[in-house]
Amino acid sequence: MRNKKPSVAVYKFSSCDGCQLSILNMEDELLDLAEAIDIAYFLEATRAQKPGPYDIALVEGSVTTPHEIERIKEVRAQAKTVIALGTCATAGGVQALRNFANVEDFANVVYPHPEYLHYLETSTPISEHIPVDLELWGCPVNKKQVLEIIVALLNNRKPNIPPYSVCLECKQRVTVCVLVDKGIPCLGPATQAGCNAICPVMGRGCYGCFGPARETNTSSLITILKKLERQPGETARLFRGISGYAPLFQEAADSILEDKVTK
Amino acid sequence: MKSINVPALARVEGEGGLYIGLENGKAVEIRLDIYEPPRFFEGFLKNRFLQEVPDITARICGICPVAYQMSSVYALENALGVKVTPEVRALRRLMYCGEYIESHALHIYMLQAPDLLGKESALELAAVAPEVVKSALRLKKIGNDLLKTIGGRSVHPVNACVGGFYSWPDVAQMRALLPDLEWGLGAALDCVRWAVTLPYPDLEIDYDFVALHHPDEYAVIEGDVWSSNGRKLSTADYEQGYLEKHIKHSNALHGYTVDGNTYLVGPLARLNLNHEQLLPLARKSMEEANIKLPLKNPYKSLIARAVELVQAYEEAILLVNDYNPKGPSCIELKLKAGEGTSATEAPRGLLYHRYRIDENGLVQSAKITPPTAQNLPRIEADLFELAPKIITMPEAEATLTAEHLVRAYDPCISCATHFLKLKVDER
Numbered sequence: 001m002r003n004k005k006p007s008v009a010v011y012k013f014s015s016c017d018g019c020q021l022s023i024l025n026m027e028d029e030l031l032d033l034a035e036a037i038d039i040a041y042f043l044e045a046t047r048a049q050k051p052g053p054y055d056i057a058l059v060e061g062s063v064t065t066p067h068e069i070e071r072i073k074e075v076r077a078q079a080k081t082v083i084a085l086g087t088c089a090t091a092g093g094v095q096a097l098r099n100f101a102n103v104e105d106f107a108n109v110v111y112p113h114p115e116y117l118h119y120l121e122t123s124t125p126i127s128e129h130i131p132v133d134l135e136l137w138g139c140p141v142n143k144k145q146v147l148e149i150i151v152a153l154l155n156n157r158k159p160n161i162p163p164y165s166v167c168l169e170c171k172q173r174v175t176v177c178v179l180v181d182k183g184i185p186c187l188g189p190a191t192q193a194g195c196n197a198i199c200p201v202m203g204r205g206c207y208g209c210f211g212p213a214r215e216t217n218t219s220s221l222i223t224i225l226k227k228l229e230r231q232p233g234e235t236a237r238l239f240r241g242i243s244g245y246a247p248l249f250q251e252a253a254d255s256i257l258e259d260k261v262t263k
Numbered sequence: 264m265k266s267i268n269v270p271a272l273a274r275v276e277g278e279g280g281l282y283i284g285l286e287n288g289k290a291v292e293i294r295l296d297i298y299e300p301p302r303f304f305e306g307f308l309k310n311r312f313l314q315e316v317p318d319i320t321a322r323i324c325g326i327c328p329v330a331y332q333m334s335s336v337y338a339l340e341n342a343l344g345v346k347v348t349p350e351v352r353a354l355r356r357l358m359y360c361g362e363y364i365e366s367h368a369l370h371i372y373m374l375q376a377p378d379l380l381g382k383e384s385a386l387e388l389a390a391v392a393p394e395v396v397k398s399a400l401r402l403k404k405i406g407n408d409l410l411k412t413i414g415g416r417s418v419h420p421v422n423a424c425v426g427g428f429y430s431w432p433d434v435a436q437m438r439a440l441l442p443d444l445e446w447g448l449g450a451a452l453d454c455v456r457w458a459v460t461l462p463y464p465d466l467e468i469d470y471d472f473v474a475l476h477h478p479d480e481y482a483v484i485e486g487d488v489w490s491s492n493g494r495k496l497s498t499a500d501y502e503q504g505y506l507e508k509h510i511k512h513s514n515a516l517h518g519y520t521v522d523g524n525t526y527l528v529g530p531l532a533r534l535n536l537n538h539e540q541l542l543p544l545a546r547k548s549m550e551e552a553n554i555k556l557p558l559k560n561p562y563k564s565l566i567a568r569a570v571e572l573v574q575a576y577e578e579a580i581l582l583v584n585d586y587n588p589k590g591p592s593c594i595e596l597k598l599k600a601g602e603g604t605s606a607t608e609a610p611r612g613l614l615y616h617r618y619r620i621d622e623n624g625l626v627q628s629a630k631i632t633p634p635t636a637q638n639l640p641r642i643e644a645d646l647f648e649l650a651p652k653i654i655t656m657p658e659a660e661a662t663l664t665a666e667h668l669v670r671a672y673d674p675c676i677s678c679a680t681h682f683l684k685l686k687v688d689e690r
Binding site: 012013014015016017018019020021022024025027028030031034039043044045046047048064065068093094095097098101103105106107109110111112113116117119123139140195198199201202203204207209231232233234237241242 | 274275276277278300301302303304305306307309311312315318319322323324325326328365369373377383384385386387389393396397400401403404407415416417418419421422424428429430508509510516623624628666
């Protein structure tokens with residue numbers, strides 16, 4: 001038995017704040033959670049800051065600046081357990097689309113004085129910079145899964161995060177398969193569960209925001225998706241989206257684009 | 264006072280720093296440093312198919328994803344020259360109600376109120392006023408539930424598309440929200456009564472208020488761009504009245520009028536310009552609480568948010584009662600090359616989008632002007648006006664008063680490009 005509440009720090013790197021917000025969106029559990037843990041550092045929620053070291057660090061966002069490379073090392077030095085929270089932290093996020101382009105071109109599009117900016121050529125997941133103890137995918141993360149991870153850590157057990165694909169959640173919700181029945185391109189078979197199959201339930205295809213599921217057969221999915229394309233290049237763009245820098249999706253998009261070149 | 268140093272400003276959305284330079288007891292330089300890293304959205308929107316855009320632009324902001332996805336959807340529809348059905352329009356308004364509710368409840372109770380009540384956070388407030396915080400959380404949750412019912416989830420909902428929605432939300436699930444919405448309307452009315460009793464710092468500023476205006480409704484999803492100085496522009500002409508500059512200390516662009524002046528967007532601007540379009544209960548809540556317009560105190564934007572919370576609940580109830588989906592949820596699109604603009608009112612203020620697309624529906628260029636970028640020069644100007652007052656205060660109080668001012672703006676620094684650092688230097 002612990003006699004001290006575990007301390008938790010929440011950090012933001014390059015991101016939209018949506019995953020931190022998923023913690024504040026635990027309206028029914030937030031006050032109880034604040035009883036069970038010591039929220040030692042969480043800038044979006046409180047001015048009060050307690051010095052480290054901390055038991056748990058929840059990290060939102062990806063690494064996109066030289067300063068963030070230094071900051072993430074400090075986070076690792078201060079925390080026993082580091083959890084990467086959300087698709088930015090686990091795969092670089094939507095801003096990792098720069099990794100497939102010349103980022104200077106992007107800067108020139110947005111900013112009149114790109115020379116004022118300090119940024120890296122790439123947006124990279126936390127695990128490329130420090131050892132990460134646990135990764136939770138999702139754009140945004142599912143708040144129930146965040147709670148599951150914290151409760152599991154408090155009880156010294158393994159968190160129950162399903163490793164299967166969106167397809168299984170779709171079946172659990174008795175949704176008609178959008179891919180098979182309606183011919184709508186869907187990344188569900190290759191994407192990790194956790195969102196509760198909200199896109200197929202809405203009658204649209206999954207766009208992969210929870211990242212790749214384990215043991216998926218992307219090459220056969222690509223064959224099917226290519227037959228269903230509604231615009232040229234759709235399949236490659238589907239893989240090269242919110243989780244586009246995740247290795248499995250990266251390879252999938254590359255294989256399609258290379259194929260096009262050789263043909 | 265030699266120097267004040269706040270390593271990171273809390274309870275804002277994003278990372279920024281604040282520098283105040285003093286000379287002989289006067290502020291000579293004030294800078295809001297934005298070091299939120301740039302994410303280059305306009306860059307990687309290029310060559311995406313138009314229907315992928317709302318899923319990407321939602322990721323600009325976790326607190327106001329609806330405003331970002333919907334503004335892009337409207338601009339792209341304008342580029343194609345299509346108009347959505349009244350049913351789709353009504354459901355879009357309802358989604359904004361959900362976003363205003365969750366965003367305003369978050370800001371009023373969890374981000375700004377702790378400053379007015381001498382607390383570090385809403386969690387600390389919960390220890391002394393548990394009922395206030397529980398009510399706040401429920402108020403916020405109902406907004407999120409509404410978004411979830413329409414969009415599948417509250418952060419980055421997935422149902423909006425160019426032309427309408429992927430599917431109509433279930434009527435029974437929508438109606439089931441009514442008891443909570445009715446409770447929320449009552450709690451929002453209480454919020455206005457409570458908001459006017461809070462101890463706001465004195466500061467009155469002659470702002471040039473800028474907001475969308477619509478003759479028949481409290482403008483949120485469409486309207487002309489009006490200003491309290493009398494400028495009236497159509498959304499398509501927005502860039503003729505307003506421009507952005509790139510300032511050296513900032514990863515966010517700064518918005519000015521074409522004459523080089525600062526202006527203010529957000530709840531104060533909306534309420535001052537559009538109070539006549541408020542729904543009856545929202546208007547009545549102002550009369551009962553004796554709220555006199557124009558409100559010119561930036562700290563009192565909390566009061567404007569509270570009135571808008573009533574408005575959002577009141578409107579949501581009307582729209583949920585009227586919800587009766589007919590016809591296709593999404594109109595058919597015929598692709599053609601074109602350019603389209605749109606402006607909507609995000610909870611933090613006016614948000615402008617412009618896109619150019621080619622004949623295949625691929626984005627050729629994108630321009631996004633977020634509310635916080637437009638307000639940044641105004642926040643700096645306010646801090647100048649505040650400076651003579653805070654110089655005489657004890658250091659901790661001075662820091663808090665300046666931080667509070669920035670927070671009252673509900674800045675979304677990750678939208679505008681996050682760490683706010685307050686540093687006061689005596690020269």
